[in-house]
Amino acid sequence: MRNSTHPDKIQLIQALRTGRIPFQDHLKACENCRTLVGILKWSGAGVGPLAWEPSEAAVRRSKAIARIDQSRKPLKTLTGAIIFDSWKSQPALAVRQAPFGIERRIRFKLQQYTMEFVGIRQMTGWEFVARVYDGDAVTRQFVLQTGTRKLVVGSGDCFHWHSQQPPRRMRLLSKLLGIDLGSLQW
Amino acid sequence: MKPALTEIWQAVLRGDADAWEDLVSEYSTLVYSVARRHLSDSDAEDCAQQTWLALYKSRHRIKDAARIPTWLASTSYRRAMRILRKKYSVRRAEQNVPDRAGPLTPDEHYTYLRRQATLKRAVESLDKRCRTLLTELFFSQEETRYKELAKKLRIPRNSLGPTRQRCLKKLKKILEEYE
Numbered sequence: 001m002r003n004s005t006h007p008d009k010i011q012l013i014q015a016l017r018t019g020r021i022p023f024q025d026h027l028k029a030c031e032n033c034r035t036l037v038g039i040l041k042w043s044g045a046g047v048g049p050l051a052w053e054p055s056e057a058a059v060r061r062s063k064a065i066a067r068i069d070q071s072r073k074p075l076k077t078l079t080g081a082i083i084f085d086s087w088k089s090q091p092a093l094a095v096r097q098a099p100f101g102i103e104r105r106i107r108f109k110l111q112q113y114t115m116e117f118v119g120i121r122q123m124t125g126w127e128f129v130a131r132v133y134d135g136d137a138v139t140r141q142f143v144l145q146t147g148t149r150k151l152v153v154g155s156g157d158c159f160h161w162h163s164q165q166p167p168r169r170m171r172l173l174s175k176l177l178g179i180d181l182g183s184l185q186w
Numbered sequence: 187m188k189p190a191l192t193e194i195w196q197a198v199l200r201g202d203a204d205a206w207e208d209l210v211s212e213y214s215t216l217v218y219s220v221a222r223r224h225l226s227d228s229d230a231e232d233c234a235q236q237t238w239l240a241l242y243k244s245r246h247r248i249k250d251a252a253r254i255p256t257w258l259a260s261t262s263y264r265r266a267m268r269i270l271r272k273k274y275s276v277r278r279a280e281q282n283v284p285d286r287a288g289p290l291t292p293d294e295h296y297t298y299l300r301r302q303a304t305l306k307r308a309v310e311s312l313d314k315r316c317r318t319l320l321t322e323l324f325f326s327q328e329e330t331r332y333k334e335l336a337k338k339l340r341i342p343r344n345s346l347g348p349t350r351q352r353c354l355k356k357l358k359k360i361l362e363e364y365e
Contacts, residue, residue, distance in 0.1 A: 044298030
């Protein structure tokens with residue numbers, strides 16, 4: 001590097017990482033480069049990478065701590081009702097030829113709360129998605145318990161899970177309210 | 187505008203699960219990064235989860251919200267060391283710092299992360315020309331070609347030097363105000 005040119009970013013990073021600054025003479029003469037080196041040192045540019053992003057799943061688990069803890073003892077527990085079950089309804093004309101038992105859609109309701117539930121049978125087991133509404137708006141306040149498993153709302157404000165067996169009982173739990181969704185026959 | 191840490195913490199202490207989520211969003215990078223500096227990806231995730239659980243369990247003992255970032259960084263560091271000790275010998279654990287520049291204390295780690303965020307905010311608050319120039323010259327991963335940069339900024343190539351000088355002064359001034 002010629003003395004008349006400013007160090008570029010690669011030279012700056014190398015210098016800050018190694019602590020060896022080959023452009024000392026230039027720094028003595030150039031106030032701007034001194035300022036820049038000062039800013040970069042101050043911000044820790046020489047100490048290696050500082051920030052790593054955790055995975056979305058890891059952040060979701062940490063976020064769930066409070067909600068899961070609070071859902072242990074809801075103040076009251078009520079029982080919800082099934083208001084729609086695709087396995088007990090006459091399928092729409094367009095899908096009457098579709099193979100039965102591959103997909104099940106259920107809607108549960110209690111007071112202003114509604115849970116939409118979809119189960120899809122696959123080669124490897126069942127995939128489930130559920131979403132809870134408070135009136136017309138999606139709510140994230142509940143934890144969904146299926147068996148011993150407690151799930152928190154994930155992407156798209158939905159509960160997603162996979163299981164070999166479909167759930168026989170489900171409960172929605174929050175700090176204030178537990179909603180027993182009754183038993184399901186599969 | 188984001189609520190201040192004190193407000194978030196008060197809400198957490200009142201049992202507000204949304205506030206807890208906000209707190210995790212704000213500091214998950216710090217907690218994970220402190221652990222990740224010493225551990226593999228999966229161990230660092232376990233360590234971060236343990237740290238958050240520990241904070242949740244100890245929440246009523248922490249009255250001063252300002253202490254939370256350093257509490258998180260220190261706890262994550264201590265737990266990372268514990269995990270390493272279990273896996274290797276103590277001596278190896280202390281030596282197993284991947285960064286050649288030497289180990290950072292959790293406090294230093296947090297301070298540098300905060301400063302980098304401040305620097306990012308300061309660069310973002312510059313006018314468009316300065317922001318583009320400083321980002322291209324010093325902060326982007328890609329190689330900078332002066333001719334292309336001058337074209338991008340619509341200034342003659344020989345004006346890059348004086349513009350750089352003015353932009354650095356502005357940046358320094360903003361950083362002094364932030365600090």
